[in-house]
Amino acid sequence: GWKAGTRITWDRTGHHPPGTQAGDVVLTIRELPHPHFSRRNDDLVYTVRVGLRGGCPTVHIPLLDGTSVTVCTGKQFVKPGTEYTVPDKGMPNSKTGRYGDLIVEFQSWVGALRPYLQMVRSW
DSSP states (O other): OOOTTOEEEETTOSOOOTTSOOOOEEEEOOOOOOSSEEEETTEEEEEEEEBTTBOOOEEEEEOTTSOEEEEEOSSSOOOTTOEEEETTOSOBOTTTOOBOOEEEEEEEGGGGGHHHHHHHHHO
């Protein structure tokens, strides 16, 4: 659950020539993009694309730890832009031991087409 930029230091464990003092080994955490999740502090964000009218989504989400969670909003329709929170299913915080939340973000699939629609209108 370490965030990007976290530095881990092992004092005097680096390689060194005989007769000299070993230096420190420093590891800096770098986050790589994930194909399904993004991170907001300790929260994980999972984006679901819905149509313009929304929908009645029940979403099955595979989690990073190999388990999964099924999210049912309980509403007949969910508008694009709605967020649904699943408590304690985000990233662990190495300092507090607590977990962030999983945020399921419902976005319109048409939003991804917006730049192309603007090009078509300009013709």
